[in-house]
Amino acid sequence: MSVSDDIERLLKLRTVAMVGCSDDPRRPSNQVARYLIEVGYRVIPVNPNHAEILGEKCYPDLASIREPIEVVDVFRRSESAGEAVDQAIAAKAVGVWLQDGVRDPEAEARARANGLTVVADDCIMRQHLSRMGR
Template identity: 45%
Template sequence: MPVTSDDGLRRLLDMTPVAVIGCSSTPGKAAHEIPKYLQRHGYRVVPVNPTADEILGEPAYDRLADVPDDVELVDVFRPSSEVGGIVDQVLARRDDRGDVAAVWLQLGIRDDEAASRAEDAGLDVVQDKCMKVEHSRLLG
């Protein structure tokens, strides 16, 4: 089952570090401002973006597999058409390292088939919700 209840969302909002797939180095973009907000609220943000070396004062990694530290939640800022491949990367990382517990697809991003695969593997999944909005509403 996808995570939709406030209790479930609160549980996911307690997870850190957060790997942000598609984290942007461009101020003003949601993929920059939302991770910046999370960072200001105590989250360890791990940017994943192959076109940047550093974002928000943190080293940026080309792929999720390149992140050397444990990751508890993967926050996705990429088009819905890329979610299947991202879930494949998450599942491979989980099989290899066992560290990812949840996938959060930001507002406007969803892929029911990929979400089902992630859930079948034991991951919690949120689709089409903004992490900043939910954090502000539930914990702010």
């Protein structure tokens, strides 16, 4: 599969667990979550410091979510991405999206080896806007 195919595959999925989602509307993670909700995605915020973000229950980690997760969108530093990827593998997610500037080649390889689709160092909102519009 090409990177473009991977992007298309993940954009078609509708449930996104957002690791590192912020309650601050000035933060990119909050802006991306808000956009995804507005265009019809189910966004599950993951942040141990909040009980709720954007009207959705917030979970401390992926293991605490008791519903199927399709995409894990990671808004964390590259050095923390591996933990989120390992949790995505354990949660049986379909794919992992590492946001702009986030790369962890070893974690990306682990995800692919476990059958997950991976997009790294890219923005899910920007790709949605460019491919599917609002």
